[in-house]
Amino acid sequence: MQNYIQKGDTITFTSAEAVASGQGVLMGALFGIASTSAAAGAPFEAALSGVYDLPKAADAIAAGDRLYWAVDADVVTTTAEGNTLIGAATEAAADAAAYVRVRLNGVA
Incomplete structure (x- = not known):
């Protein structure tokens, strides 16, 4: 396909705030x-799919x-x-658990 760009499991985000590796980030409708x-303001790669432990x-x-x-609340x-x-x-x-294991849906 001539119009194929990438698989899309990981894409480049830009956040208005500083982010840490492993942090959940919302960019518009994409998480x-x-x-x-x-x-x-710096670009970084964000995974849109997979299973992660996230704060709850x-x-x-x-x-x-x-x-x-x-x-x-970033939870x-x-x-x-x-x-x-x-x-x-x-x-x-x-x-009372601090984290939950989440399978990201990867869709907007």
């Missing part, structure tokens, strides 16, 4: 995990639950309203 640290809100989560990114939540769908839980996580 990714920063592959490297970057200063504010105080929600009890069941395996298979839809998960959303709460940009105001995963089960609350859809006002948040962006990022994927689904691959394992259950108790209310």
